[in-house]
Amino acid sequence: MALLTPGLLALGVxxxxxxxxxxxxxxxxxxxxxxxxxxxxxxxxxxxxxxxxMWKVAWHTLWLGLLVTxxxxxxxxxxxxFLARTRSRLRGLLMALAIAxxxxxxxxxxxxxxxxxxxxxxxxxxLRTLGITxxxxxxxxxxxxxxxxxxxxxxxxxxxxxxxxxxxxxxxLEEAAGSLGAGRLRCFVRITFPLSLPGVFTGALMVxxxxxxxxxxxxxxxxxxxxxxxxxxYDQATTTLDWPRASALSVLLLLLFGVFLVLYxxxxxxxxxx
Amino acid sequence: MTKRMSRRAVLPLLLAPAVALSACSTGTTxxxxxxxxxxxxxxxxxxxxxxxxxxxxxxxxxxxxxxxxKVEYDGVVSSAEMLGRLRTQKSNPTVDVSIMDLSVAESAxxxxxxxxxxxxxxxxxxxxxxxxxxxxxFGPGVTFDNLTLAYNTKAVSTPPTSWNDLWDPxxxxxxxxxxxxxxxxxxxxxxxNKMLGGDYTASIEPAIKRLRELxxxxxxxxxxxxxxxxxxxxxxxxxxxxxxxxQLQHDQSNGALGVVLPKEGSIMQVNTINLVKGGKQxxxxxxxxxxxxxxxxxxxxxxxxxxxxxxxxxxxxxxxxQRTVMTPEKLKTMIAVDWNWLAEHRAEWTDVWRKDVxxx
Amino acid sequence: MEDAYLVxxxxxxxxxxxxxxxxxxxxxxxxxxxxxxxLGPSGCGKTTTLRMIAGLITPTSGRISVDGTDITSRxxxxxxxxxxxxxxxxxxxxxxxxxVEFGLEMRRIARGERRRRVAEALDMxxxxxxxxxxxxxxxxxxxxxxxxxxxxxxxxxxxxxxxPLSNLDAKLREELRVEIRRIQQEIGITTVFVTHDQxxxxxxxxxxxxxxxxxxxxxxxxxxxYETPKNRFVxxxxxxxxxxxxxxxxxxxxxxxxxxxxxxxxxxxxPEADLATATVMVRPHRVRIEPAQQMANELKxxxxxxxxxxxxxxxxxxVNGTRVLAERAHSGRPLAAxxxxxxxxxxxxxxxxxx
Numbered sequence: 001m002a003l004l005t006p007g008l009l010a011l012g013v014x015x016x017x018x019x020x021x022x023x024x025x026x027x028x029x030x031x032x033x034x035x036x037x038x039x040x041x042x043x044x045x046x047x048x049x050x051x052x053x054m055w056k057v058a059w060h061t062l063w064l065g066l067l068v069t070x071x072x073x074x075x076x077x078x079x080x081x082f083l084a085r086t087r088s089r090l091r092g093l094l095m096a097l098a099i100a101x102x103x104x105x106x107x108x109x110x111x112x113x114x115x116x117x118x119x120x121x122x123x124x125x126x127l128r129t130l131g132i133t134x135x136x137x138x139x140x141x142x143x144x145x146x147x148x149x150x151x152x153x154x155x156x157x158x159x160x161x162x163x164x165x166x167x168x169x170x171x172x173l174e175e176a177a178g179s180l181g182a183g184r185l186r187c188f189v190r191i192t193f194p195l196s197l198p199g200v201f202t203g204a205l206m207v208x209x210x211x212x213x214x215x216x217x218x219x220x221x222x223x224x225x226x227x228x229x230x231x232x233x234y235d236q237a238t239t240t241l242d243w244p245r246a247s248a249l250s251v252l253l254l255l256l257f258g259v260f261l262v263l264y265x266x267x268x269x270x271x272x273x274x
Numbered sequence: 275m276t277k278r279m280s281r282r283a284v285l286p287l288l289l290a291p292a293v294a295l296s297a298c299s300t301g302t303t304x305x306x307x308x309x310x311x312x313x314x315x316x317x318x319x320x321x322x323x324x325x326x327x328x329x330x331x332x333x334x335x336x337x338x339x340x341x342x343x344k345v346e347y348d349g350v351v352s353s354a355e356m357l358g359r360l361r362t363q364k365s366n367p368t369v370d371v372s373i374m375d376l377s378v379a380e381s382a383x384x385x386x387x388x389x390x391x392x393x394x395x396x397x398x399x400x401x402x403x404x405x406x407x408x409x410x411x412f413g414p415g416v417t418f419d420n421l422t423l424a425y426n427t428k429a430v431s432t433p434p435t436s437w438n439d440l441w442d443p444x445x446x447x448x449x450x451x452x453x454x455x456x457x458x459x460x461x462x463x464x465x466x467n468k469m470l471g472g473d474y475t476a477s478i479e480p481a482i483k484r485l486r487e488l489x490x491x492x493x494x495x496x497x498x499x500x501x502x503x504x505x506x507x508x509x510x511x512x513x514x515x516x517x518x519x520x521q522l523q524h525d526q527s528n529g530a531l532g533v534v535l536p537k538e539g540s541i542m543q544v545n546t547i548n549l550v551k552g553g554k555q556x557x558x559x560x561x562x563x564x565x566x567x568x569x570x571x572x573x574x575x576x577x578x579x580x581x582x583x584x585x586x587x588x589x590x591x592x593x594x595x596q597r598t599v600m601t602p603e604k605l606k607t608m609i610a611v612d613w614n615w616l617a618e619h620r621a622e623w624t625d626v627w628r629k630d631v632x633x634x
Numbered sequence: 635m636e637d638a639y640l641v642x643x644x645x646x647x648x649x650x651x652x653x654x655x656x657x658x659x660x661x662x663x664x665x666x667x668x669x670x671x672x673l674g675p676s677g678c679g680k681t682t683t684l685r686m687i688a689g690l691i692t693p694t695s696g697r698i699s700v701d702g703t704d705i706t707s708r709x710x711x712x713x714x715x716x717x718x719x720x721x722x723x724x725x726x727x728x729x730x731x732x733x734v735e736f737g738l739e740m741r742r743i744a745r746g747e748r749r750r751r752v753a754e755a756l757d758m759x760x761x762x763x764x765x766x767x768x769x770x771x772x773x774x775x776x777x778x779x780x781x782x783x784x785x786x787x788x789x790x791x792x793x794x795x796x797x798p799l800s801n802l803d804a805k806l807r808e809e810l811r812v813e814i815r816r817i818q819q820e821i822g823i824t825t826v827f828v829t830h831d832q833x834x835x836x837x838x839x840x841x842x843x844x845x846x847x848x849x850x851x852x853x854x855x856x857x858x859x860y861e862t863p864k865n866r867f868v869x870x871x872x873x874x875x876x877x878x879x880x881x882x883x884x885x886x887x888x889x890x891x892x893x894x895x896x897x898x899x900x901x902x903x904x905p906e907a908d909l910a911t912a913t914v915m916v917r918p919h920r921v922r923i924e925p926a927q928q929m930a931n932e933l934k935x936x937x938x939x940x941x942x943x944x945x946x947x948x949x950x951x952x953v954n955g956t957r958v959l960a961e962r963a964h965s966g967r968p969l970a971a972x973x974x975x976x977x978x979x980x981x982x983x984x985x986x987x988x989x
Contacts, residue, residue, distance in 0.1 A: 031384075032381070032384065032617075032618055034357075034378070034381040034617065035381045035384045035385055036361065036381075036385060053625055053628060053629060111498075111499070114498065118509060119509075138447075141493055141494040168726055168727075170723075172719050172721050172723040173723050173725060173726075175688075175690050175710070175717070175719075175723070176717060176719065176723040176724075176725075176781075176784075177725070177736070177740075178689075178690070178709075178710040178711045179688060179689075179690075179710055179711070179713070179715055179716070179717035179785070179794075180711075180736050180737035180740055180784070180785075180788060181711050181712075181714075181737055181740030181741055181788065182711055182736075182740050183709075183711050186740065187711075190736075191725060194727045195725075195726070195727060219496065219498075220498045221498075222496065223493065223494035223495055223496055224452075224453050224494055224495025224496030224632060225495060225632055225633075227628065235455055235624075237354075237358075238352065238354045238355060238358075239354055239455040239456065240455050240620060240621050240624070241354050241357060241358075241378065241381065242621070243358075
């Protein structure tokens with residue numbers, strides 16, 4: 001316990017204090033254009049929860065979160081499985097390659113995608129050259145671009161989380177299944193996939209939470225058309241200057257995270273069979 | 275928030291929403307240890323060349339004229355962020371003077387963050403134009419800017435002349451407009467409403483209806499990294515933009531970006547210069563404010579950055595006058611705007627835009 | 635072998651960038667129902683050989699056949715071989731019963747028959763009561779019994795055991811050793827058993843295959859391997875032994891006389907003639923300490939160390955600079971270090987290693 005104290009203290013200062021500040025701020029009131037008045041009032045929560053557009057934004061956020069999560073997991077799963085199982089000497093290098101994008105900020109990567117996916121970008125040029133399209137596809141400044149960029153940005157997280165969760169996947173078990181008559185597909189369906197589920201859930205939760213709190217990519221790639229809770233918080237906090245409302249939204253988003261964490265733990269226990 | 279708000283600088287701070295808000299509360303550190311010399315701290319825009327130009331045109335001459343006073347420039351990306359910082363240090367401010375958008379400043383005035391000026395200490399106040407004056411001697415307007423159309427001179431052979439050119443099918447998919455809550459979109463709503471014969475305080479339905487027709491042509495409602503970059507690169511060809519930055523970008527891009535003040539007129543944006551309440555150098559600060567409002571300082575900054583001066587005695591050369599709203603005929607076309615009224619209705623307008631224009 | 639069932643023909647596995655083959659031209663014939671052990675130090679190729687039989691490793695060259703059918707290129711899931719791993723390899727997300735049932739499901743056997751056969755298999759390893767347990771609730775011994783039941787329930791052609799006892803403690807190992815052998819004999823299944831433990835191999839097997847550096851050193855029944863090793867490696871690897879290198883100085887009526895430097899001339903019964911040099915081997919338990927009667931070979935030495943092991947006493951004796959190991963039973967008080975003792979063994983107690 002004594003050893004934990006500095007850590008807990010650091011956690012408290014760096015995490016708990018802003019959180020308490022946030023919760024307190026959400027109870028203040030905004031008067032007129034943006035005048036902040038100290039109060040203890042649920043008004044911001046009432047405003048947020050009774051605003052039809054906010055519900056639309058929340059629904060949009062969840063939908064985007066689920067879509068990006070599913071796509072990211074589908075694309076990352078084979079890579080993670082390969083990396084977790086390979087005995088190649090290149091494993092270290094491949095691993096580094098898979099997570100190298102984490103070394104650059106998502107701002108940089110989003111701008112990269114902005115260029116790649118623009119009307120004259122590599123993707124549209126390639127499609128035109130191959131004769132697949134005649135008119136450029138609109139891949140930026142809309143939700144398509146946001147999804148593409150988010151999936152790429154989330155992949156390293158998904159891969160890392162899944163590899164960490166693939167502890168029960170073992171070559172021996174697959175060999176045992178093979179010796180008992182399971183071909184590759186059945187071995188995957190009956191053995192490898194069920195055993196990899198904890199990793200899949202960890203990865204999915206991670207991607208989902210990161211996606212619904214993602215602010216930069218929807219902002220930069222969305223062309224002002226993609227409204228999610230995080231961009232809404234940003235607008236309220238820095239443009240409309242309604243701090244209580246921004247705080248209330250943040251608190252609600254945190255609660256949403258909490259709900260998903262609980263659901264995740266339930267699901268995880270079910271999969272682990274404990 | 276004003277037009278100069280560039281998201282780039284704050285983006286890395288904002289991965290998680292919780293961080294976003296706590297980032298706003300990061301206070302600046304105080305450094306008062308300055309033996310013998312008085313140092314005042316000015317908080318103003320960090321972006322778009324504002325800082326460099328302001329130091330050169332206003333601060334350096336002030337320091338030469340007043341050897342005992344030093345001015346430190348604290349660059350912040352947006353008015354909103356300035357307000358955020360000032361809120362957190364309200365009881366013990368480290369900033370003495372702040373330049374920010376009029377409507378944000380009004381909130382600060384009401385929250386007791388700014389103090390009224392003493393007209394005796396800021397004699398230049400009396401020479402300000404009506405649009406620059408603020409109630410109860412609170413910080414007055416120090417710069418004027420106005421909305422314009424910026425276009426890519428390579429892609430556009432006939433420069434636009436009217437706001438109606440936005441609806442020209444030739445620009446389909448090549449238009450950038452910063453939607454509300456940005457002031458750009460708010461201003462465009464006012465202009466269109468006026469053009470369609472309406473009063474924006476009564477209803478903006480005419481403007482919204484017209485904008486709904488424009489929506490399919492708009493490539494982005496949230497230009498990234500900013501409007502001017504997109505226009506210069508040709509990613510968009512026509513854009514809603516602010517005059518001062520457009521003029522600067524025009525020069526810096528060797529004319530790749532063109533600026534037009536449409537014939538129907540425009541709206542003016544006002545930056546005010548404010549005295550922070552409780553600051554320790556109130557006298558020196560007001561001395562600086564007076565300098566900033568003086569015809570010389572106003573003329574120098576206008577020549578550098580193409581903001582129109584707010585002091586009516588300011589003399590600028592013809593080129594500067596042509597490239598700002600300084601000429602009487604241009605000033606006549608400016609639409610009167612009650613920014614305080616707009617600030618109160620900003621959220622409402624933002625919602626209407628989202629529901630009826632953007633999501634359309 | 636006439637009735638060979640599982641035949642390995644010049645089986646070789648070479649890995650790129652490795653100087654020598656992991657397995658080199660291994661030839662083994664296993665009779666139907668035979669229990670054969672692959673024995674050798676780690677890295678000798680025994681596991682690689684087993685995995686090639688199972689189909690988990692593709693041989694570089696050579697053939698594998700079962701009952702006259704070549705299965706060299708048949709994939710693992712079509713080989714019908716029961717495989718038991720050192721790590722048990724039970725599926726952690728399935729119950730004990732589901733584990734055993736898995737192979738039957740893969741064979742699309744009807745539910746009713748599956749149930750019956752699972753019950754039988756569990757019964758065979760005396761663990762019927764654990765059918766609904768989770769795998770994580772099993773002890774090591776139980777887990778390996780379940781793994782055995784799972785491998786056998788599919789009625790495989792060959793049972794392959796890859797060091798199945800190595801993760802168990804000594805007592806359990808011995809118990810399971812007996813059990814595996816009992817079940818193997820009951821159902822008469824051809825079995826290949828990989829181990830590095832010679833006691834296990836000697837106790838369980840019909841025949842042993844001793845391997846070293848990817849090659850087969852000797853194949854034979856346990857007693858033959860122990861008593862008449864083909865070379866120094868086998869002699870040294872199986873059991874403890876004394877080996878003396880010397881010059882053949884005479885031969886008389888099937889008894890070779892070999893001059894050992896520092897020790898003297900030893901007599902040893904050996905059928906082979908025409909040797910200039912010979913390696914004479916004597917197992918420690920054949921060496922008598924203070925023999926009661928006259929022996930063909932008699933030496934004197936000084937006790938260096940004596941280890942009292944309960945049933946026997948293991949003694950290291952220095953004979954003129956040559957160490958000799960001896961064991962004596964019913965020892966009572968162990969010999970004191972430094973004591974001078976006489977040693978002896980008959981000419982039939984020793985053996986000349988052929989190579």
